Amino acid sequence: xxxxxxxxxxxxxxxxxxxxxxxxxxxxxxxxxxxxxxxxxxxxxxxxxxxxxxxxxxxxxxxxxxxxxxxxxxxxxxxxxxxxxxxxxxxxxxxxxxxxxxxxxxxxxxxxxxxxxxxxxxxxxxxxxxxxxxxxxxxxxxxxxxxxxxxxxxxxxxxxxxxxxxxxxxxxxxxxxxxxxxxxxxxxxxxxxxxxxxxxxxxxxxxxxxxxxxxxxxxxxxxxxxxxxxxxxxxxxxxxxxxxxxxxxxxxxxxxxxxxxxxxxxxxxxxxxxxxxxxxxxxxxxxxxxxxxxxxxxxxxxxxxxxxxx
Amino acid sequence: xxxxxxxxxxxxxxxxxxxxxxxxxxxxxxxxxxxxxxxxxxxxxxxxxxxxxxxxxxxxxxxxxxxxxxxxxxxxxxxxxxxxxxxxxxxxxxxxxxxxxxxxxxxxxxxxxxxxxxxxxxxxxxxxxxxxxxxxxxxxxxxxxxxxxxxxxxxxxxxxxxxxxxxxxxxxxxxxxxxxxxxxxxxxxxxxxxxxxxxxxxxxxxxxxxxxxxxxxxxxxxxxxxxxxxxxxxxxxxxxxxxxxxxxxxxxxxxxxxxxxxxxxxxxxxxxxxxx
Numbered sequence: 001x002x003x004x005x006x007x008x009x010x011x012x013x014x015x016x017x018x019x020x021x022x023x024x025x026x027x028x029x030x031x032x033x034x035x036x037x038x039x040x041x042x043x044x045x046x047x048x049x050x051x052x053x054x055x056x057x058x059x060x061x062x063x064x065x066x067x068x069x070x071x072x073x074x075x076x077x078x079x080x081x082x083x084x085x086x087x088x089x090x091x092x093x094x095x096x097x098x099x100x101x102x103x104x105x106x107x108x109x110x111x112x113x114x115x116x117x118x119x120x121x122x123x124x125x126x127x128x129x130x131x132x133x134x135x136x137x138x139x140x141x142x143x144x145x146x147x148x149x150x151x152x153x154x155x156x157x158x159x160x161x162x163x164x165x166x167x168x169x170x171x172x173x174x175x176x177x178x179x180x181x182x183x184x185x186x187x188x189x190x191x192x193x194x195x196x197x198x199x200x201x202x203x204x205x206x207x208x209x210x211x212x213x214x215x216x217x218x219x220x221x222x223x224x225x226x227x228x229x230x231x232x233x234x235x236x237x238x239x240x241x242x243x244x245x246x247x248x249x250x251x252x253x254x255x256x257x258x259x260x261x262x263x264x265x266x267x268x269x270x271x272x273x274x275x276x277x278x279x280x281x282x283x284x285x286x287x288x289x290x291x292x293x294x295x296x297x298x299x300x301x302x303x304x305x306x307x308x309x310x
Numbered sequence: 311x312x313x314x315x316x317x318x319x320x321x322x323x324x325x326x327x328x329x330x331x332x333x334x335x336x337x338x339x340x341x342x343x344x345x346x347x348x349x350x351x352x353x354x355x356x357x358x359x360x361x362x363x364x365x366x367x368x369x370x371x372x373x374x375x376x377x378x379x380x381x382x383x384x385x386x387x388x389x390x391x392x393x394x395x396x397x398x399x400x401x402x403x404x405x406x407x408x409x410x411x412x413x414x415x416x417x418x419x420x421x422x423x424x425x426x427x428x429x430x431x432x433x434x435x436x437x438x439x440x441x442x443x444x445x446x447x448x449x450x451x452x453x454x455x456x457x458x459x460x461x462x463x464x465x466x467x468x469x470x471x472x473x474x475x476x477x478x479x480x481x482x483x484x485x486x487x488x489x490x491x492x493x494x495x496x497x498x499x500x501x502x503x504x505x506x507x508x509x510x511x512x513x514x515x516x517x518x519x520x521x522x523x524x525x526x527x528x529x530x531x532x533x534x535x536x537x538x539x540x541x542x543x544x545x546x547x548x549x550x551x552x553x554x555x556x557x558x559x560x561x562x563x564x565x566x567x568x569x570x571x572x573x574x575x576x577x578x579x580x581x582x583x584x585x586x
Binding site: 193195196198199200201202203204205206209213214217218 | 339342372386388391416417418419423426428432433434443444447448474495496499
């Protein structure tokens with residue numbers, strides 16, 4: 001074979017082919033997707049922030065009133081000429097309902113996950129997993145409807161009051177977030193390596209000691225993440241909650257009195273306000289709180305994730 | 311059993327009763343008779359009869375998949391937890407059949423400790439890793455626990471390196487240190503037999519040397535069975551060698567003899583690197 005001249009080698013190395021075009025096309029396509037996603041997110045953030053803050057900037061609303069006031073009537077002004085925008089009852093409602101449902105759903109979900117992965121892995125995989133996937137897929141309006149026709153009458157019979165309230169909302173929400181938290185907790189528990197379990201058993205641990213001391217301990221960050229994901233979902237849920245909570249804009253004195261959450265006020269109010277008015281801007285402020293809270297949950301999950309890898 | 315005499319620690323242990331059995335040699339602590347292990351239909355260990363003398367190191371060698379790890383794991387019944395796994399034949403520990411119904415499997419694993427190929431420290435402090443076992447079996451006194459931790463970390467030749475950071479996470483240690491920690495953790499259970507499943511294969515040469523030195527030290531108090539792929543390691547640390555091939559023991563004898571004058575041609579081939 002004849003040796004190639006430098007010219008020939010240069011020619012082969014410099015020539016362009018169709019592969020390069022595909023390469024460039026793929027690159028720009030994915031880049032476009034990223035830009036689009038980022039742009040939409042940025043636009044939403046901008047809209048929510050500008051609208052949400054305009055209650056306090058344009059309409060002269062007081063931030064202090066917003067977080068501490070207990071009366072919500074944005075159409076009117078108080079003696080100082082400021083709109084009455086006390087959102088405390090909704091904030092309290094949202095936090096209470098989120099916290100209590102996490103307290104109920106968390107242990108149940110972890111228990112179910114332990115059962116599915118450690119106690120009866122076969123039944124877990126064959127029966128429980130499909131059931132949980134099914135439960136995740138049920139629309140929230142169905143949960144709300146069931147809550148309205150089963151949970152509310154049940155509570156009405158057992159406790160004084162109409163049955164609407166934090167308790168009803170909590171029950172519906174716990175059932176709703178239970179499958180999500182369970183499947184995330186299951187992932188966390190299953191990701192504990194077999195070698196660690198064996199190491200524990202090789203020390204003479206019983207199965208239960210192994211689960212408590214090694215599996216749960218190792219899966220702790222993942223389990224926390226599962227619960228926080230559940231809380232984020234509970235905090236943002238509107239429809240199901242709105243159907244059973246009673247929608248009274250007061251701070252309830254018991255779990256069985258009508259109350260409201262940030263989301264339920266938003267869905268209730270948005271049809272009756274006009275863009276640009278104080279009433280509408282006040283709702284945007286609530287939306288801003290929701291956004292910040294979900295940001296907060298995301299940050300916590302991220303921090304746990306980082307701690308896990310470190 | 312010498313280790314028990316060395317440690318005046320009150321641990322709630324119900325030692326398995328030593329029974330005199332005529333066919334059980336007094337000098338060995340552990341013996342298998344026609345032990346077979348099946349994974350479903352596949353026979354991983356085929357009628358292996360071996361006995362392990364007290365305070366000696368026996369190396370199990372052989373190509374990958376020859377059943378030596380499975381054999382090792384069946385000694386402290388770790389294979390119980392694998393659904394498809396079935397065991398036939400007898401394992402005698404101090405003359406007691408480990409498969410008899412009234413033997414407590416957790417007790418077996420306390421007395422027959424195991425260290426795995428990859429270091430598997432728990433996501434806890436160094437102290438808690440070593441103290442975990444004794445704590446689970448009822449040792450509560452802080453000072454007593456500290457004594458146990460110090461003693462066993464010293465035995466595992468790790469104490470000097472970690473004594474100032476007992477309460478930091480065990481995950482911060484290097485691979486070699488983690489493996490010695492795992493050995494200390496196993497020793498804290500006061501076993502009389504230690505099963506080592508390729509304990510140095512995931513480690514660098516320096517850590518490997520430390521582990522090997524440690525094994526020679528531990529031989530004084532414990533009966534050690536080690537699975538290894540490393541011929542030099544087997545030659546360095548063991549007193550006896552058993553060569554496994556396709557689930558069977560082809561040859562078993564003193565290390566010196568196996569390495570210098572193997573009776574079977576196949577053993578010679580393997581040792582010289584022609585099989586596996």
